[in-house]
Amino acid sequence: MRIGVYEHKARKGLIRVSLKIVEGVIEEATITGDFFIYPEDALFELEATLRGAKASWEEVSSKLDEFFSRGVELAGSTPEDFKTALKRALVEAGVHEGA
Amino acid sequence: MRGLRVLFYETPDNPFYSLAFEEAIFQSVMRGADATLRFWRHSNAVIIGYFQKADEEVNIEYARKMNISIARRFTGGGAVYHDLGCLLWTVATRGPEKGSVSYLYDYLLEGFVKALRRLGFTAVRENVNDVVVTSGDKSFKVSGAAGSFRGGTYLLHGTLLLNTNLEVLSRVLRVSKAKLADKKVSDVKYRVTNLANLNPSIGVPDVVKAVVESYSELLGLEPYYDLPSREEIDLARRLYEAKYSRAEWNLLRMPHSYFELSSTS
Numbered sequence: 001m002r003i004g005v006y007e008h009k010a011r012k013g014l015i016r017v018s019l020k021i022v023e024g025v026i027e028e029a030t031i032t033g034d035f036f037i038y039p040e041d042a043l044f045e046l047e048a049t050l051r052g053a054k055a056s057w058e059e060v061s062s063k064l065d066e067f068f069s070r071g072v073e074l075a076g077s078t079p080e081d082f083k084t085a086l087k088r089a090l091v092e093a094g095v096h097e098g099a
Numbered sequence: 100m101r102g103l104r105v106l107f108y109e110t111p112d113n114p115f116y117s118l119a120f121e122e123a124i125f126q127s128v129m130r131g132a133d134a135t136l137r138f139w140r141h142s143n144a145v146i147i148g149y150f151q152k153a154d155e156e157v158n159i160e161y162a163r164k165m166n167i168s169i170a171r172r173f174t175g176g177g178a179v180y181h182d183l184g185c186l187l188w189t190v191a192t193r194g195p196e197k198g199s200v201s202y203l204y205d206y207l208l209e210g211f212v213k214a215l216r217r218l219g220f221t222a223v224r225e226n227v228n229d230v231v232v233t234s235g236d237k238s239f240k241v242s243g244a245a246g247s248f249r250g251g252t253y254l255l256h257g258t259l260l261l262n263t264n265l266e267v268l269s270r271v272l273r274v275s276k277a278k279l280a281d282k283k284v285s286d287v288k289y290r291v292t293n294l295a296n297l298n299p300s301i302g303v304p305d306v307v308k309a310v311v312e313s314y315s316e317l318l319g320l321e322p323y324y325d326l327p328s329r330e331e332i333d334l335a336r337r338l339y340e341a342k343y344s345r346a347e348w349n350l351l352r353m354p355h356s357y358f359e360l361s362s363t364s
Contacts, residue, residue, distance in 0.1 A: 004319070007275055011226070012226050012227040012228070013176075013177075016155065016275070030152070030352075031150070032150055032151055032155060033150055033151065034148050034150070034151060034175070034176050034177030035175060036152060036175040036176060036200070036227070036228075036245070037150070037175065038174070038200060038247070040149055040150075040174075040175060040247065041354055041355060041356065042236045043150055044354040050237075055314075058145065062170055070297070073199070073200050074186070075200040075203075075204055075227050076226065076227040076228075091224065
């Protein structure tokens with residue numbers, strides 16, 4: 001089991017990603033912080049989407065692209081901020097390929 | 100719409116109920132109630148944002164020692180400390196059907212900024228949801244806001260530091276290392292302060308009057324004083340029982356869908 005935690009500071013707000021990776025699969029993913037995302041519950045859907053995903057940047061970034069193409073709105077942060085936070089959390093958990 | 104409904108409705112020792120009532124107002128305006136302006140306070144509470152986890156934001160040991168409640172709201176944004184020296188304000192209104200962030204943090208938040216200008220302060224919005232007052236060559240954050248919108252209904256709520264115990268505030272809230280590192284290089288430089296430090300002659304009645312006048316003008320609605328409806332109180336009680344009084348909501352960061360009562364329908 002590997003744990004990866006990364007805190008990324010967006011223009012407004014902190015995006016803190018915590019990943020628990022077991023045998024190459026993301027078992028737990030939480031994205032906490034004082035950011036703004038609308039509709040709010042999309043954030044919890046994103047966490048659910050990441051749970052069970054392969055712990056690779058390729059897989060995670062395509063899930064993020066799909067998520068942000070659905071028309072969620074952010075205030076004070078960008079999809080890139082979320083990508084950075086997820087990517088660095090993967091690295092913290094020892095996933096380096098493509099990073 | 101008949102006018103701007105003004106409510107003074109607070110349960111200072113029960114932040115869980117008063118946050119349930121916030122969601123009740125949001126739903127009530129969604130169902131056709133008049134635009135509503137609420138003034139309220141908490142006696143000793145930390146309120147965390149919807150996406151925050153209590154143990155990451157709050158010095159739990161200190162909160163326990165000081166008997167500070169930890170409650171979670173349904174809007175995003177950051178943790179705040181409230182005592183009776185912090186005036187809370189909420190505006191809920193119908194707005195553009197095609198919801199946008201800008202209606203909350205540009206249009207509606209500007210109403211509060213204009214209220215501070217009515218009181219003689221040089222006030223501006225900064226960094227999405229902060230309200231900053233300039234005194235001499237220094238800038239101070241005196242207020243922060245957070246909001247939500249759904250199907251053309253908007254709710255924006257915020258703080259106003261009048262005479263809050265800032266030492267308790269700074270001890271009970273944890274500030275992340277990433278944020279501290281950012282503050283050193285950021286060009287946004289302002290400290291949190293009480294309005295009483297900038298102008299001690301301004302009290303709650305002055306602020307309330309200015310905020311009512313400002314939102315009345317912004318929304319083009321005549322203010323009238325009112326009480327919560329029976330439906331709003333019933334709904335707030337149900338939300339309190341099912342969600343806002345529960346550890347799963349306040350401490351474990353479960354989403355609305357986890358609780359029996361759905362958030363907005």
